[in-house]
Amino acid sequence: MAMDRTEEDDNLPHRLLDGCQRDFPLTPRPFGALAARLGTTEARVLDAFRDMRKEGLVGRIGAVYRTNTVGSSCLAAIGVPLERLDEVAALVCSFPEVNHNYEREHAFNLWFVVTAPDQARRDAVLDAIETESGLRVLRLPMLEDFHLDLGFKLSWS
């Protein structure tokens, strides 16, 4: 028999986001375990996650792997003349190894992350972007990660 919807269920997406950024259970039925913790059903937890995925509120539910544990990545920046921004941004995005590319307000206005299976391939991509754009690429690999990654505190005020 289906349980009546409760006010808690209406807040379920927020409760899942606040409570599930880490410590997602590594057990056979993790969504069921979360449901038990939150006083709801496995089906409702799965539905809430599916809805949040569909709406783009959550990118994914899964493991966050530490940078450079698998593969090699590097933050890079280019100071692109404004009249060339679209062209250079498109060039950077065209590499499958580029997984983030942001325009930022600064003399260095294009910021992107190159991730490849190994450092040689990573550096080859950075070299190729430099050669093809004719612009200097600032290479800023991570030296130390200070963040404990407890999940970002979302306040719903």
Next chain:
Amino acid sequence: MTPDPIDLRIVEATQAGLPLVARPYHAIAELLGLAPDDVMARMARMQDLGAIRRIGAVPNHYRLGWRANGMTVWDVDDSRVDELGERIGRLPFVSHCYLRPRRPPAWTYNLFAMVHGRDRAEAMRQAEAIRAELADACRVGEVLFSTMILKKTGLRIASAAAE
């Protein structure tokens, strides 16, 4: 100890997220021809080793209303940057905090901390709180706001490797 080839297959199969089914680890195990217990044990081991930072929901800050994404960058004394970086990394509004090399003269900042505000004013208050923590160990800093997300995908080791 580093992840072995079977661990890496699990990484490839899960880097875009777990399937939203009642038994997601069983689904991954079936995909890879492994035992479900082996998949869970290997992921637990990668978590113990630090290769997996956490397992959970990865929120999309922008879609949730945190529209002002500020990359704060600081020139911090090398002798104090480790201690201060640990402190900044613990601030509740900081989602990433990294030490990176300076590239003088073009780039003189070594500490990066990402902040997220509903608007720029909130992000600027967060940056000011970081500035106060760094105090006299920091010579100068800046906040770089993003004006456009041109590309954002998860890690794609496998597809990159296949190119």
